[in-house]
Structure formats: structure tokens, C-alpha cells
Amino acid sequence: MATKKMTAKRKALLKKRRRQRRFRIFLLCTGAVLLLSLSSYLVYEVYHMIFPAETAGKPVPQNVSVRDKKSIGIVVLDPGHGGYDGGAEGVNGILEKDVTLNIALKMKQQLESQHVTVILTRDSDEVSWPSIEISDLTARTNIANESGGDLFVSLHTNSSEVMNDGSSGTEIWTMMINNMNISLANHLEQQLETLNYTTNRGVKDESERPLAVLQKNYLPAVLVEMGFLSDNEDCAYLSSKSGQTAIAKALSQGIIETLQENKK
Numbered sequence: 001m002a003t004k005k006m007t008a009k010r011k012a013l014l015k016k017r018r019r020q021r022r023f024r025i026f027l028l029c030t031g032a033v034l035l036l037s038l039s040s041y042l043v044y045e046v047y048h049m050i051f052p053a054e055t056a057g058k059p060v061p062q063n064v065s066v067r068d069k070k071s072i073g074i075v076v077l078d079p080g081h082g083g084y085d086g087g088a089e090g091v092n093g094i095l096e097k098d099v100t101l102n103i104a105l106k107m108k109q110q111l112e113s114q115h116v117t118v119i120l121t122r123d124s125d126e127v128s129w130p131s132i133e134i135s136d137l138t139a140r141t142n143i144a145n146e147s148g149g150d151l152f153v154s155l156h157t158n159s160s161e162v163m164n165d166g167s168s169g170t171e172i173w174t175m176m177i178n179n180m181n182i183s184l185a186n187h188l189e190q191q192l193e194t195l196n197y198t199t200n201r202g203v204k205d206e207s208e209r210p211l212a213v214l215q216k217n218y219l220p221a222v223l224v225e226m227g228f229l230s231d232n233e234d235c236a237y238l239s240s241k242s243g244q245t246a247i248a249k250a251l252s253q254g255i256i257e258t259l260q261e262n263k264k
Helices: 002-050 098-113 135-145 179-193 231-237 241-263
Strands: 074-079 117-120 151-158 170-174 202-204 223-229
Touching: 074 098, 074 135, 098 117, 098 151, 098 202, 098 241, 151 179, 151 241, 170 179, 179 202, 179 223, 179 241, 223 231
Parallel strands: 074 117, 074 151, 151 223, 170 202
Antiparallel strands: 170 223
16 A cells, blocks of 8 residues: 555656646746747847848839929828738739739829829838738838828738638728828728628728738728638639729729828
């Protein structure tokens, strides 16, 4: 009996030690991840200080349309992803970064024709900031915050983990903190709905899904999910020239209505 008791105690002690060892390993791994994240952030900040012209987030000349005397406002368009980051991949292989850029360039033409000054966070597949997510998001919001703009619109497409799982539709995300945000989101939603190419999933409160490009933005800002690349019908429309042109026109009209409403 004594031997059995000693064996049970030893087993319990070994089990306790294994739990303690696993907990220490967990703490070490967690600390390493946090240290790596902090290091990445510090690297970007140091790089930003040494090479301010490249990373300060100031709009580069080719991204800015000339503001004429008739300009009714300045809009910052943010084609999501780009460069190292392809974003979501569609059922047909198209990448989110290409869809968002194509539509942003078409919107720039549409808006300029209506006397809106446009700034793009990127106008090609190249990005000037380091390939670190926090650097990417910081650079985009820096461009907006230093632009003197009136509105910020970030363009994205959605995707599900499983292709064609039934998820489709547009979403517009904003911080429900002021009337300008809500007005912009509502005008964009209404214009997209007129195209009738997919489901309208409505205007969403950013508090449900924290988004850095909205949280760190000083401008009235929205993030538009223009459809699901994982859905056959959404993807086909978003991939087509006619679909991209129609979306660009609809979003541009929503922006113009918002600017005009704000001028009253």
C-alpha cells in the first residue's frame, strides 16, 4: 500500500511539473510573438524617421489630381491591398488588389470629371512602404490625415473560407460617430443597390469589426466591401470591365452626393 501511495504521489508530482513546463513554454512563445510585433513596429518607426520622404505617407504627385477653382472637395481613395499583399483570391483566380485598383482608377476619372480632387493611396501595384501590415495601414491613414481631404473611401472585396458557401453581397463599414460618416455610407449603399448585381448586406458599425484604416483616420471614412470573390456571381461581376465601370460610377455618384449635401 505504501508503495502504491508513493507511486500515485510521484505521478501527481510529474503531472504537475509537466503542466508547469507547458505553461512556461506558452509564456515564452507568447512573449516571443509580442516581442516580434513590437520589433516590427520599431523597425518601421526608425525607418520612417531616417527616410521620411518615403514613409511619411504624404501623397506622391502622380496620385493627386490638379484642384481647379470649381473643385467641390478632396477625396482620398484607398485601393485595398497591393504589392506584396494580394488580398482575397477569387474563384476565377483574380486577386482583390487588382479589382480594387481598377475600380479606384475608374473612380478617379469619374470624380475628376465632376470637379472632385482625388488622392490615391496607391496608383499601381507597387507600394512605397515596408511589407508589414502595421506599416501598410499606418501609411494609408497618414496619406489621408495629411491630405487636407474631405472624405476617405477604402475599397475592398470580401471572401469566405469555403468557395461558393452562399455568402455574397456588399457591405459598408463606418464608425457611427458623426453624421458625415453615416451620410457617406448611406449614399454609397443606395448607389450600389441600384446596380442590383448582388445582395445588399447593409451599413455596418465598425465597432463590430475593428478596422485600423477607420479608427486611425481623421477624415469621415468608410470601408466598402464590394462583393464576395468566393461567390461565382459576385466574382464574375467584379472581374468584368462593365461591372467595375458600373461600380466605379455608382460609388463616385455617392461621393458627389455626400460632398454636395455637406456644402448646403
